[in-house]
Amino acid sequence: MQDTKNAMLNLMAQFGNKMKDDDKENLQQDDREYSIDELARVTGITSRNIRAYQEKGVLPPPQLRGRKGIYSNAHYSRLRLISDLLERGYTLSTISDLLNALEEGMDLRAFVGVESALTSPWTDETPVLMSIKELFEMFDNKIEEESIGKALELDLVRLEDDLEHVQVQSMRTMKAGAELVATGIPFNDLLDIIRMLRGNVERVAGELVKLVSTHVLSDYEGDSLPPSEDLPKIADLIWRLRPLAEMAVHAELARAMEKAANHFLGDRLEAIIQHMEEDKSS
DNA sequence: CTTCTAACA
DNA sequence: TGTTAGGA
Numbered sequence: 183m184q185d186t187k188n189a190m191l192n193l194m195a196q197f198g199n200k201m202k203d204d205d206k207e208n209l210q211q212d213d214r215e216y217s218i219d220e221l222a223r224v225t226g227i228t229s230r231n232i233r234a235y236q237e238k239g240v241l242p243p244p245q246l247r248g249r250k251g252i253y254s255n256a257h258y259s260r261l262r263l264i265s266d267l268l269e270r271g272y273t274l275s276t277i278s279d280l281l282n283a284l285e286e287g288m289d290l291r292a293f294v295g296v297e298s299a300l301t302s303p304w305t306d307e308t309p310v311l312m313s314i315k316e317l318f319e320m321f322d323n324k325i326e327e328e329s330i331g332k333a334l335e336l337d338l339v340r341l342e343d344d345l346e347h348v349q350v351q352s353m354r355t356m357k358a359g360a361e362l363v364a365t366g367i368p369f370n371d372l373l374d375i376i377r378m379l380r381g382n383v384e385r386v387a388g389e390l391v392k393l394v395s396t397h398v399l400s401d402y403e404g405d406s407l408p409p410s411e412d413l414p415k416i417a418d419l420i421w422r423l424r425p426l427a428e429m430a431v432h433a434e435l436a437r438a439m440e441k442a443a444n445h446f447l448g449d450r451l452e453a454i455i456q457h458m459e460e461d462k463s464s
Numbered sequence: 465c466t467t468c469t470a471a472c473a
Numbered sequence: 474t475g476t477t478a479g480g481a
Contacts, residue, residue, distance in 0.1 A: 218467070230475065233468085249481065250467065 216253040218244070225261045232261065240264055240278050309340075309349040317348060320360050325369050332373045336380070383431065390427055 222229040235241035241260055244251030267277050317339070318325055333339050338355070339348040350356050363369050 228474080229467090234474075 214255055216258065218251050218253065221253045221257060221261070225258065225265065227261055227265060235261070235264060235274075238274050238278060240274060240281055309351050310353045311342070311347055311349055313347050317350070317356075320356070321363050321369060322360075324363050329370045329373055332370070332377075336373065336376055338373075338376070386431065387427065 216224070218229045218232060221227075222232060225232075232241065236243050241257065241264065244253045244257065246252070264277060268274070312320075334341060337351060339350055341348055359369070359372050362372060
């Protein structure tokens with residue numbers, strides 16, 4: 183537990199330093215003004231595209247001086263973010279969604295939504311459509327009535343309009359569940375476990391987001407509120423952080439499982455030994 | 465000479 | 474996205 187936590191903090195610090203370097207560059211040109219041509223030159227983006235981004239709404243319009251557009255380093259850093267995301271395969275409309283979600287406040291749900299909407303290299307899991315009858319058969323008809331509502335609440339399955347079919351959000355999870363049910367574990371109990379798990383994972387995710395935010399913000403002296411122009415940076419950090427979080431959760435879960443298993447087996451052994459001794463004395 | 469818009473490829 | 478035309 184402690185190791186992983188420290189590893190996370192280290193990585194977090196690395197990201198923090200990287201941000202500092204970026205900011206140093208920016209500080210040199212803190213309140214610098216750019217013409218569209220200068221901006222195009224330093225970002226490597228053609229002026230044509232800079233204007234195109236404005237029309238698409240991903241880049242704020244410049245301050246107008248006469249008929250001239252005056253760009254700031256806020257534009258500069260946003261352009262860098264845009265081209266960065268573009269290179270990673272995001273479409274302009276995805277970027278637009280992400281940016282808009284950010285302006286409305288840093289809500290984790292917004293990230294998840296945008297994330298799974300278009301860039302789904304994350305979850306190779308495509309929802310599978312199956313009839314309710316098939317679902318029941320999959321679990322050998324061992325699904326309790328009350329469990330259905332619970333599964334819907336947990337968004338494990340979504341009911342189709344025809345009321346005959348469901349979308350299984352994660353076939354993998356469902357199959358794993360079916361195997362456990364086949365060994366005699368009540369489906370309803372599994373749902374309870376998933377519910378508990380989800381609550382904790384969301385708590386951890388929230389903490390991670392908070393951690394990143396405070397690290398980034400601490401570079402900006404005042405521990406007040408997020409500078410809105412830096413929200414894209416924060417978002418990008420969180421975005422990069424996700425695989426790390428997944429690995430950490432993975433590792434922690436493995437450890438916890440092993441520990442629990444050992445405890446369980448240990449108890450069993452104790453009991454068995456006691457029985458043997460009782461048998462001996464009797 | 466730079467910047468902007470619109471339109472077409 | 475690149476290019477061009479025409480105007481401020």
